[in-house]
Amino acid sequence: MNDEKLYQFNEIEPKWQKFWRDKRLFNVDTRNYKDKYYCLMMFPYPSAALHVGHGRNYIIGDVVARYKMMRGFNVLSPMGFDAFGLPAENAAIKGGMHPKTSTLNNISTMKRQLNQWGVEYDWDREVISCLPDYYKWTQWIFLKLYEKGLAYKKKAFVNWCPSCKTVLANEQVVNGGCERCGTEVTQKDLEQWFFRITHYAERLLKDLNKLSEWPERVKTMQANWIGKSEGVEIDFEIEGMKERLKCFTTRIDTIYGATFIALAPEHVLADKLMEGNKDKGRLLEIIKKMRDESRVSRSQEDVEKEGIFTGRFVINPVNGKKIPIWIANYILMEYGTGAIMAVPAHDTRDFEFAKKYDLPIEVVIDNPDSPLKAGTMKEAYVGEGVMVNSAQFNGMDSKESVVKIAEFFEEKKFGKRCVQYKLRDWLISRQRYWGAPIPIIYCPKCGIVGVPEKDLPVLLPDNVEFRPTGESPLKYAKDFVNTKCPECKGAATREIETMDTFVDSSWYFLRYITPKLNDRPFDTDLVNKWLPVDQYIGGIEHAILHLLYSRFITKFLHDIEVIGFDEPFRNLFTQGMIIKDGAKMSKSKGNVVSPDGLIKDYGADTVRLYTLFIGPPEKDAEWSDRGAEGAYRFLGRVWRLVEKGQAAKFMGQEKTNISKEEEGLRRKTHQTIKKVTEDLDGGFHFNTAISSIMELVNEVYDVIGSSSRGHGSADNSPVLTEAVESIVILLSPFVPHIAEEMWQRMGKQNSIFKCPWPSYEKSFLLEKVIILPVQVNGKLRTRIEIDAGIKEDELKKIVLSDPKVLAWTKDKNIKDFIIVPKKLVNIVI
């Protein structure tokens, strides 16, 4: 990098950053909600330093906010910090600072970085989730859920990360490992707090349809995660026992082919079924082994199917046949009823199991394309077909029989239709220090008591030793633990566990509207005016976690009537990652690109422009420092255009007639305004918007270049003025500092962001003479210059008399002559 700069970005950028802040350009009075536009970026965890990959999120958001501002919206763009969490605590354990200190330090570093990017927010609304004025209301939400029976405590096998020494929600287990550190997750039998998100499963699924402006893949991922299945719960009679056995199936059409029943090893009836069995002792031993093994390895693939016969049978209600009951390791207790009817002929897993243990296979749905024979089947036939061996349903289409047999079951009271979801309740307690305390008190007399609202917040004590013991460190903070029961005033103890940080982040977008309120979490009326969020921007990694939790909490707050909407984010944009050397940027890989050096060498506007130009923002993109230099060169080119032209020189006089060249430039200017506007309104097509501005800049240079060679006089031309002004305005959301500087140098008074976005004139877009491609049999052969308004028969005459066309068409029979108006012609011979 040479010392000579293409322009003085190091002076320009801080100057305008200060100017925008002094003018309070991004500060909003939320009481004024006319033409409101709520633009929100996912608030970050305060880590030590940001890299250019993080920058993409904030830069995109800043472009949207500035653009909407210029379109006349009252834009709210706030920022905050998701400040509770493990990394700060882990650092403290290693002997560093208190998590609170390091977190607040990191926040100020991040704010400095955001500032130097020229990314502006309404900082008066800053929300920091680890501060008591915020987590007081996180606790309040917990208590509301508790009041409604939607927060509850239960003993259960839960996911445990041995490295983080805490439990994890199902959503936080990725490929059997901890979402944060990757350590293989084990199971622990613990009493834990859950939020009853399953209560909202149907609405969370159904309302995805309302989210027309969300990326399809995010909605698909959520729908798969919720995992709805409709089927029938069959109520089986167990031979010789008064207990009944319930099995859930989505394939009731295969009921006549059920040849065994399989139970999860954890099933409540598993032990009881063995009673009276000679082999009881040995069998119970095997079941116990299955339970232990399956819990550890169930997340791993290709576990060999194992099972044992219990000696008992159920009666198939449709035909009275006895069906043996097995216990099998491939049945999950958590899903359905923990028991299935197994149909080996039509289910891959049951087929595998039946083959291993030599259980009968009975075909009840025939493949219309190639008839099935139970004895020779190599794999289960899972498709649709014609019903066979199914009594009165024979000959029926299997799809139709799903409905018919379900109706038959309900009529005969053999079972009932029901719906199952894969979604499980959200485990929210954590055995770690740096989180919001769960506002619960245990009283020996009154039991579990919620902390009264007037006693909130339950403050997280500062002086705590962070021993990673697997139990919350708060256990050793005696002053914290020992308290009085709010009901009987007797001695009592506090809940020592803290909340999952995803609880903190599931409602922060509501707090920004009235961030300073201390008697309520937010002002209902104003929140109802400003939300749902008009544009939410963040990473795809939150497709399920944060976005599902936020939707759940929003629906809950809607149901208790403290907000009037039940979906938080109207538009969602998920940006792609920035990759370096083929991998995600990370310290351990040593491929982190820091913005600091780049900003020092080229300025923030260059980093912004390149980040936006690198490719479609929803896709991953490979970072190249060379590419960033190209963006810098472009800004230099624009700068010289304004400076060399002495800016004011472009403020030309009205001219009555303009040259052909100027007319072309004017057309290009208006086409560019159209293109950029459509690219920003129709999606986030920053890369193509920028390239079209580059084209306009190139054209201006062409026009200036040719006029200086004496071919015309574009200097002092209003057309040129318009072109240059348009370039500056169209660029301003992307590169705000240089645009603001050029704007002022062009003699403008107000901030460029107070200036209305330009509009284009339709009549200027049209060309009088066009160059029309001519194809022969679909192959391009020549181009002909014609008048735009030419009539079809005249065009045909011109085309067919063209010598190049004649070379291809002579001696040939012309079958067809296709004219696509103003686009092309195709001659078929």
Place this chain on the structure above:
RNA sequence: GCCGAAGUGGUGGAAUGGCAUACACGAUGGUCUCAAAAACCAUUAAGCGCAAGCUUGUGUGGGUUCGACUCCCACCUUCGGCACCA
């Protein structure tokens, strides 16, 4: 295995039925300079040709169409999500 996204020059990408490779990066040659940097100009998909030009070309194979990167069918590869969910 299931669901989803994608596959275009040396590279990032553009074009969603009508001129494939816009815009940029890189490369090569040139102008300016004592020199360098910057800037500017030219060339840059492949093959054939002195040239005009011709042929081929958007993962593979088919199809629809006057015309296909774009639509349909089958397949291959890569990435992401889910995964013994009954």
